[in-house]
Amino acid sequence: MFKLKQVHTNIGALQIIQDVSIEIEKGEFVALLGSNGAGKTTLFRTIAGVLKPKSGSVEFNGVPIHRLPVHKIVELGLVLCPQGRQLFPQLSVQKNLLLGAFPLRGDKKRIQKNLDRVFALFPILKERVNQQAGTFSGGEQQMLAIGRALMGEPKMLLLDEPSVGLAPLIVKHIGDIIANINHEMDTTVFLSEQNANMALNITQRGYVLESGRCVLSGQCSDLKKDEKVRKAYIGA
Amino acid sequence: MELLLQQIFNGIMFGSTYAIVALGLTLVMGILSIPNFAHGHLYMLGGYITFFFISATGLGFWLSMLLSVITLGLIGVLMERMVYRPLTDQPHINAFIAAIGALLFLEALALVVWGPQGLRIPNPYPQNIQFLGITMGLQRLLVIGGAAVLILCLHLFMKKTLMGTTIEAVAQNREGAMLNGINVNRVSAITFGISSATAAIAASFLSPIFMLSPSMGAILGMKAFIIVILGGMGSIPGAILGGYILGLIEALGGGYVSAAYKDVFAFGALIVILSFKPTGIFGKKEA
Ligand SMILES: Nc1ncnc2c1ncn2[C@@H]1O[C@H](COP(=O)(O)OP(=O)(O)OP(=O)(O)O)[C@@H](O)[C@H]1O
Ligand SMILES: [Mg+2]
Numbered sequence: 260m261f262k263l264k265q266v267h268t269n270i271g272a273l274q275i276i277q278d279v280s281i282e283i284e285k286g287e288f289v290a291l292l293g294s295n296g297a298g299k300t301t302l303f304r305t306i307a308g309v310l311k312p313k314s315g316s317v318e319f320n321g322v323p324i325h326r327l328p329v330h331k332i333v334e335l336g337l338v339l340c341p342q343g344r345q346l347f348p349q350l351s352v353q354k355n356l357l358l359g360a361f362p363l364r365g366d367k368k369r370i371q372k373n374l375d376r377v378f379a380l381f382p383i384l385k386e387r388v389n390q391q392a393g394t395f396s397g398g399e400q401q402m403l404a405i406g407r408a409l410m411g412e413p414k415m416l417l418l419d420e421p422s423v424g425l426a427p428l429i430v431k432h433i434g435d436i437i438a439n440i441n442h443e444m445d446t447t448v449f450l451s452e453q454n455a456n457m458a459l460n461i462t463q464r465g466y467v468l469e470s471g472r473c474v475l476s477g478q479c480s481d482l483k484k485d486e487k488v489r490k491a492y493i494g495a
Numbered sequence: 496m497e498l499l500l501q502q503i504f505n506g507i508m509f510g511s512t513y514a515i516v517a518l519g520l521t522l523v524m525g526i527l528s529i530p531n532f533a534h535g536h537l538y539m540l541g542g543y544i545t546f547f548f549i550s551a552t553g554l555g556f557w558l559s560m561l562l563s564v565i566t567l568g569l570i571g572v573l574m575e576r577m578v579y580r581p582l583t584d585q586p587h588i589n590a591f592i593a594a595i596g597a598l599l600f601l602e603a604l605a606l607v608v609w610g611p612q613g614l615r616i617p618n619p620y621p622q623n624i625q626f627l628g629i630t631m632g633l634q635r636l637l638v639i640g641g642a643a644v645l646i647l648c649l650h651l652f653m654k655k656t657l658m659g660t661t662i663e664a665v666a667q668n669r670e671g672a673m674l675n676g677i678n679v680n681r682v683s684a685i686t687f688g689i690s691s692a693t694a695a696i697a698a699s700f701l702s703p704i705f706m707l708s709p710s711m712g713a714i715l716g717m718k719a720f721i722i723v724i725l726g727g728m729g730s731i732p733g734a735i736l737g738g739y740i741l742g743l744i745e746a747l748g749g750g751y752v753s754a755a756y757k758d759v760f761a762f763g764a765l766i767v768i769l770s771f772k773p774t775g776i777f778g779k780k781e782a
Contacts, residue, residue, distance in 0.1 A: 328673075329674060338674070339671070347663070347672075354660055354664075358661065359659075
């Protein structure tokens, strides 16, 4: 369903992503592990079309997407929930969510259905529909960002470090919800995390990124046993 | 007392024009985060194009204004595409220079086509109304009423339509908007079109009262910048309120002190307000 072939991405003159290849099947739940500055965000922004790869290709459902503008990629059903959340701080929760459904504009029934679904996942958003997004706490903003990304019914969801800066209890809660999105809603999920503990417990497979290169990949059960992963990301 | 009322009336009329021009400027500033220095010149061009339709086609005031508004809207869309979009990822100074180039071009164009001498659109409503002892020209009332209706329409558009919401979204977080599937280039072009079209409306209302000249865009554009800075960059209520305040300051200062110092009051107000509130009246604190 999703294929990344030998992707290189530069930021300015710096080569950040080097020769990364990834394949993900429909319905899978895959982790992208890496420490600070490993290149997770750069890789995700390349997939979403915000950055263009210098070489290599990205394919989604058989369509090459690495030359498409960002909004076209979203229309194909590949949606990034970005690091830093990128909400619209002065707009209400309601309007943030409705903008998430922009690709479905005009289809009132589907939008209402998705809104109900998001409210069921995150009841706090329903209680605060009229509150400005910018006044939310970090955890609430993360929930809104995930909810917004779900509003357009993505076929595949990229989640960039949803746990960053959140308390352990909230991290667990958000992890459960992401797992739920993957199996209940049949959405393929690619999750980037520094928090390998959380990620390896909920995903099936993982890739490990180091200095922009993919150094390791495999089933989570194997990654958990890997000496290097244990040292670098689990702290055991 | 009558002098005071008369000056307030005039102040509100000028303020109406300022508010609309500043509103258009602030909309584009919010979206592209670059100042469109040519905005006053688009206003000037709008006035001339209305003049052109009235004098060349014999269509009435309202139809000519409608055609002029459409033309300016298209010019705005073109300008975004040809002047600003190619510079999106370049340093801001490049867009500044492009804006100044666009402004010089528009002024030279008006000079070549219509000449340096002032032109006047025939006043469609030359009647006067007496009220509370002051004289109110019907066309001047139209400037005030038209601006109020336009501001109301723009407000409803921004708050109640999806298109308006996407404009706000792009202004608040451009990348976030893209990632939601919004074509931000299209939103920029539409915003530019709306901004230019509203400038043409303001120019068409005022041109039967004051002469058109190729240089009028520069002064108005400068004042619109004062208002946008006074009101707080990118703030819509700030631009509206700032517009009326500037109109009143000028009219009262001009009426009671000296008309020759009208512009001194405008710039003086800018300096005073900014020294007390550096982010403008409605400005947010720097993050
Ligand atoms: N705009 C930029 N200019 C220069 N270097 C950049 C830029 N953006 C990212 N980098 C560099 O690219 C590398 C990868 O950054 P990236 O943000 O992709 O890492 P990350 O894995 O997402 O890290 P984190 O877990 O901290 O979010 C880093 O060395 C970073 O300094
Ligand atoms: Mg990152």
